[in-house]
Amino acid sequence: MAYDDLIRRTTRAGTATPDRAAATGVPADPARTSPPDGTASGGRAPVHGIVKPLPPELFVVHDTNAEMRWEAMRGIGYHVPADRFFVRNHTVTPIIDVTAWRLLLHGSGLRAPRAFDYRELLSMPAVTRDVAIECAGNGRSLFTTQQRQEVCGTPWRLGGIGVARWRGVPLAAVLERAGLRPGAVDVMATGLDPAYVAEGVDHGRVRRAIPIAKALDDVILAYEMNGHPLPPDHGYPVRLIVPSWIGLASIKWVGDIEVSASPLTSPWSTEFYRMFGGDHPARGSEPLTVRDLRSAFELPWGAALAAGRPHVLHGRSWSGGGRITGVEVSLDGGLTWQRALLHGADVAAAWRRWHITWNPRATGPHTLLARAADAAGTVQDERTPYNELGYLFGAVAHHPVTVINA
Numbered sequence: 001m002a003y004d005d006l007i008r009r010t011t012r013a014g015t016a017t018p019d020r021a022a023a024t025g026v027p028a029d030p031a032r033t034s035p036p037d038g039t040a041s042g043g044r045a046p047v048h049g050i051v052k053p054l055p056p057e058l059f060v061v062h063d064t065n066a067e068m069r070w071e072a073m074r075g076i077g078y079h080v081p082a083d084r085f086f087v088r089n090h091t092v093t094p095i096i097d098v099t100a101w102r103l104l105l106h107g108s109g110l111r112a113p114r115a116f117d118y119r120e121l122l123s124m125p126a127v128t129r130d131v132a133i134e135c136a137g138n139g140r141s142l143f144t145t146q147q148r149q150e151v152c153g154t155p156w157r158l159g160g161i162g163v164a165r166w167r168g169v170p171l172a173a174v175l176e177r178a179g180l181r182p183g184a185v186d187v188m189a190t191g192l193d194p195a196y197v198a199e200g201v202d203h204g205r206v207r208r209a210i211p212i213a214k215a216l217d218d219v220i221l222a223y224e225m226n227g228h229p230l231p232p233d234h235g236y237p238v239r240l241i242v243p244s245w246i247g248l249a250s251i252k253w254v255g256d257i258e259v260s261a262s263p264l265t266s267p268w269s270t271e272f273y274r275m276f277g278g279d280h281p282a283r284g285s286e287p288l289t290v291r292d293l294r295s296a297f298e299l300p301w302g303a304a305l306a307a308g309r310p311h312v313l314h315g316r317s318w319s320g321g322g323r324i325t326g327v328e329v330s331l332d333g334g335l336t337w338q339r340a341l342l343h344g345a346d347v348a349a350a351w352r353r354w355h356i357t358w359n360p361r362a363t364g365p366h367t368l369l370a371r372a373a374d375a376a377g378t379v380q381d382e383r384t385p386y387n388e389l390g391y392l393f394g395a396v397a398h399h400p401v402t403v404i405n406a
């Protein structure tokens, strides 16, 4: 399966057709002239198609995506500031004129089509929630580094995750106002970013259905991130926030929402974001929904730590399956485990912070391990079952560090 190849080609060839580009303000050719490190040159959009700066101390760029470096969270509070929040774009960030923007709701699950403008959404009763967005492929590179398995896709380490404070209108209220019919079963939002073209196949715009029960439960049509209007890269003017589900469900730059009385599919539920290979059925698993359980240290990958003095190691754990109930850390490659001290906010749909003190004596390479347990009784495992596209790597990560003589 040539998925990474396909992503590479998509990036090289560009996917924004000229007319589409004019409509969204995205440069027709998101700049094959600038260097791949993402620095803009001569006013042209950088090669990755992301608007915000991506300084190398905060991000690792993978084609059209930007991974947060975990050390960028050291000393930072519960929320990931927008300047360091990871970006996962299938194509490029569109620039949308909010005065012309409309959200169109339509489909057999509604009494009639209904359009909303930005002002109407802002005038509706709002909710504010701390929610993690995490890519289903977060941790994918660990299939290879820890399990020696070849998988396809963006080689994230653990930085394809972020928690922000989102504010917006409950999707339920918008569906209600649009005239929801009792027979509605699926709700599919479509983004206004350019169509995703891979290996010569035009998959259309990024879209993925969620069942009506989830849509009415806790999904938000968000227009603010951490107290400010959404930044362009994170969905301005409006995105979905689908708590505890894989990031893909949280469609950015929403332009229309289909509400249907029969099930809806898209390539994002039939071809991508399912488990293939390994022990999975030949047609693949069911489409992925809930995120899994993971932990990360707020340290550089390969951090250098001075021997003979105590270090407070900070980290965070998160799960789509519920609150984090405990975190254990091993400083000796898994022989012994100690409980980390959990602290701060404890929001099931977001994450939990923790720390532990380490006084390393022996110099040389070490592996730090953190394993969390959640309210559903799940504990992070030693291995993750293989799947070809490398989704949901939930096993304990082996975080390499080196202890040096100070």
Ligand SMILES: Nc1nc2c(c(=O)[nH]1)N[C@H]1C(S)=C(S)[C@@H](COP(=O)(O)O)O[C@H]1N2
Pocket (backbone or CB within 6 Å): 085, 086, 087, 088, 089, 090, 091, 133, 134, 135, 136, 190, 191, 192, 193, 206, 233, 234, 235, 246, 247, 248, 249, 250, 251, 252, 253
């Ligand atoms: N329209 C649109 N929505 C999208 C995407 C996209 O490429 N286009 N990427 C999805 C994926 S796979 C993830 S993981 C999240 C990432 O959100 P972020 O870029 O704000 O971190 O957005 C989701 N919503």
Ligand SMILES: [Mo]
Pocket (backbone or CB within 6 Å): 088, 134, 135, 136, 137, 246, 247, 248
């Ligand atoms: Mo994702």
